[in-house]
Amino acid sequence: MALFLDQYADIFALRHALDSKQISVKELTHAVLGDIKQTVSLNAFVDVQPELSLAQAEIAEQSLARGQAGALTGIPLAHKDIFVTEGWRTTAGSRMLANYRSPFDATVVQALLKAQTVSLGKLSCDEFAMGSGNEHAATGPVRNPWDHEVVPGGSSGGSAAAVAAGLILGATGTDTGGSVRQPAALSGICGIKPTYGVASRFGMIAYASSLDQAGVMARSAADLALLLDAISGFDPRDATSIETCRGVANAPGRILSDYASFNDTKNTQPLAGLRIGVPTEYFGDGLNNNVAQAVEQALVVLESLGAKRVSISLPNTALSIPAYYVIAPAEASSNLARYDAVRYGHRTENYTDLADMSARSRTEGFGEEVRKRIMIGTYVLSHGYYDAYYLQAQRVRRLIAQDFQRAFADQCDVIMGPVTPTVAPAIGSLSTDPTAEWLGDIYTLSVNLAGLPGLSIPCGFAPGHRSQPLPVGLQMIGNYFDEGRLLAVAHQFQLATDWHQRRPGAST
Secondary structure: OOOHHHHOOOHHHHHHHHHOOOOOHHHHHHHHHHHHHHOHHHOOEEEOOHHHHHHHHHHHHHHHHOOOOOOOOOOEEEEEOOEOOEOOEOOOOOHHHOOOEEOOOOHHHHHHHHOOOEEEEEEOOOHHHOOOOOOOOOOOOOOEOOEOOEOOOOOOHHHHHHHHHOOOOEEEEEOOOOOOHHHHHHHOOEEEEOOOOOEOOOOEOOOOOOOOOEEEEEOOHHHHHHHHHHHEOOOOOOOOOOOEEOOEEOOOOHHHHHHHHHOOOOOOOOOOOOEEEEEHHHHOOOOOHHHHHHHHHHHHHHHHOOOEEEEEOOOOHHHHHHHHHHHHHHHHHHHHHHOOOOOOOOOOOOOOOHHHHHHHHHHHHOOHHHHHHHHHHHHHHOOOOHHHHHHHHHHHHHHHHHHHHHHHHHOOOEEEEEOOOOOOOEOOOOOOOOOHHHHHHOOOHHHHHHOOOEEEEEEEEEEOHHHOEEEEEEEEEEOOOOHHHHHHHHHHHHHHOOHHHOOOOOOO
């Protein structure tokens, strides 16, 4: 089924159509709302409020009429259901917050509203962002547009599926251990997680506070640059927000400025002098051969653009899984303690006393994956185990960060490899092993533990469920505050290839 936005390659193409009055913002919004209604089988959207979207469209229309349109004025997008939004429900994918409506917008939502984008609603996510396949939402699994029997990735699976399907041109997401990059890779779109602290966490429902970071998804690296620039900036309401980046104020404009400075479009070898570090640990056992081949072909293209490949080692990569799955559940158990049926969240109807009310309410409100992680987190923080597990995991985290810094210090400018070991698995295929889903994050977790920026772009296809070709993602990792360089390198790759232009339903 052809969708309205299929006729526009990216945000820039739609910007031209709006500026030249080929279509109005209200006409565009009506058309996209209609497409969302026709694609409910994807299960990507969890709350749509047409009157709110059309009100935002009216404001954008007025700016266009006054000649005051910005780069994102009137552009349709939607928000992961982990960001609080005024008007739309915010459930974090959980029965615990089934009917919650926030009285204010998250900073990221506010920033995109200021840029005069038009929100089409809220997008499904794994419950409290805990998952790698978007199978743990209270509303059920989201379907991958490339094959409705496989996952879109998670926890930002609704965001990835909506962009991949062509329902919207951009979406917000959050990345705690790969939850922007991994669904972007499995759904064949682009996604970036900036340096920890570059985008505000205020109004983002917490999972693991020292790891959570807002990010964006879109069809191209150039689109990501526009969106990331809009949401970046210091926020005094967020204690983890970074006020300065390399001595330069972290304010809107920095990302686009850095992106432009690295983006030489006149050179026949625009990446000349760029050193790409390729970790040996990313190409060992567990990596699917077809995925490895697609990543290898992408590296060859980058070399043809002038880049130099350098073999590096990140020796503590394998420790990222145990370190992450101690630190993240520990922080989750603390963050989710507030949902006690007294101050926040679902309250059971039948109980005998206060303790019984809290226990029953939490059991009813939280799904299985969330309960599992709360129990793990409580255990590793308990007396007698705190030093053995939590403190040890924090020491490993420091070692992982040092691995990256040694590589960036004298070996390479960017690091590249696969995003995931395989293409998207079938829905329900990992349910029998409670930890199997975690192994899919082996290449992404260390980036969050170190607080570095990471990017995923499409780089090919590999046989998946029913031998159907499914997208493969190339991961690019930069040093702190190197988002502009990552986006520029990705843009040059996309000028030389067309993987990001492939759409579900067309020949791959």
